[in-house]
Amino acid sequence: MSYIIGVDAGGSKIEVLALDLERHSANTLIIERSGNAMSAGEDKALYNIKEAVEKVSAPVEKTGSRCLGIYVGAAGAGSKEIRRKIREVLTGLALTDAVFVDSDYRIALAGAAGRPYGVVVIAGTGSVVYGVNEAGSEVILGGWGHLIGDEGSGYYIGRRAIREAVKFYEGRGGSKRIYEEVLAHFSVKDLTEIKPILYSGGFSKDIIAGLTVRVSKLCDEGERIARQILEEAGTALSELVSCALKRFVYISDVIVSGSILLKEKLVYDTFAFELKRTCPKVKIRRPRYRATAGALILLAGELGIELDSNLLPGAETL
């Protein structure tokens, strides 16, 4: 008996999927620790990834099953050096020599599309548009992080909301209701108290992105600026995607992913409306599988294994 492992090593959690190739049974493990070598530090990320793989494989190994390969998609694995180190640490587990390491958006795309090519737009805490065509050439737009990028993401929405709160606080426009929601979100009574939260020590863009829920609620209640912020996010995402599509004339399927596009209806609607205006032939789809399944799809390609993508138990998107 044999099995394969797919790993999605993100900034806040590592997800591992071990698939038994004969029985088509799957083992999924999620550990809430960072697998991002750039943000969490190399040693920590490597240790976390290694431990997650070890934990998921231990019970399968006991049954006498043999690991045919491991495929890792890792956030913050932009440099060859980091990819080499991840490979090294996993080869060190002596489960298999076939260890592949790639970017997190490559496995996200393969999972979302159910095949190794296509265009995916991911808008969660951050944002990125990633495309690969059948010839293997790729395009990435966005993914520059919160300081200079993240257009249309949860971070972008939260940051815009805080700026409207600041404007109100300073008496130069803004929105009183957004201001009140920002105070509530950060549990402070005076807006200046958010400064130490944002700037001292462990800054997390999640806390800013978390404001999206409140912006969304205000929008539902008819708040004009909240609505405007969500529409701007949708428009920003559509601009990134339409630019990606212009490079891949023969790909017309776009898969949307991430909480902002999947859960925020107004962001999605604006995105879809604007994108269809600029690219009338586009088809927008929801993701098929999770990123870990994408890792398995790519791994199967590398190993020359026939993988029936209709038989990926437990790999559906949540």
Place this chain on the structure above:
Amino acid sequence: MSYIIGVDAGGSKIEVLALDLERHSANTLIIERSGNAMSAGEDKALYNIKEAVEKVSAPVEKTGSRCLGIYVGAAGAGSKEIRRKIREVLTGLALTDAVFVDSDYRIALAGAAGRPYGVVVIAGTGSVVYGVNEAGSEVILGGWGHLIGDEGSGYYIGRRAIREAVKFYEGRGGSKRIYEEVLAHFSVKDLTEIKPILYSGGFSKDIIAGLTVRVSKLCDEGERIARQILEEAGTALSELVSCALKRFVYISDVIVSGSILLKEKLVYDTFAFELKRTCPKVKIRRPRYRATAGALILLAGELGIELDSNLLPGAETL
């Protein structure tokens, strides 16, 4: 004989000015270490401030001169707790019991205006507008830091430049010449290489603000987007100031400070033009003294000392 001490504790350097009140001779010391408790950590900042004051006072104490008071303006001293700790550590030096701690922009204003009230707009790496009227009521606009503020600052200009470089890189507009300058500034061959520089470990907004010089050069050479970025910065600063002035109807003097307003002619010209359009009676002046002298002016007020502000040797702005 007696002397007084003014301290400007900034994020990248601490400047101390000891003024002999009889001889009107001054001792200035600048140490290039952080005095910002919020960004550098409390212990470090406290230690640095204490050492700077100790160093400047030691030779004066030897002459038998007596310290009448110390006034500290400290960046990142937003909380009472931090101000209390700075006061404590300086009282511990046993030079004087009269130790006052205030925000860095309060002493900057007093120095720039040569008196404790007025409106100052500071645009350097970051940006803030600060005003105090004769009744003592104050207004602060901006000063929210790089994540949600810093409008019109060097950081703002640099960030805008990087975004134009990204747009060019991704084939969605932008400016080729700005793109080339960004690559040169970060000494990289591929734009994605700036990501680890910006995100791993010791992020410094100075490196982004440092792009201003290159944007300015391109503007001089006629680059349209570079010009637009600088004009936007000037307009953003004028908006902050005109809002501050609306609250202080009887103050019409505005002092400009910081490298961006003092050295970038187009930013200044746009700022002045826009501000005069919205506030026709405004008078824009250059700063008179350094922030350390501002600390001395405020200290004199606290101690009831008559301080001839025409006799502040070595305290002129650089």
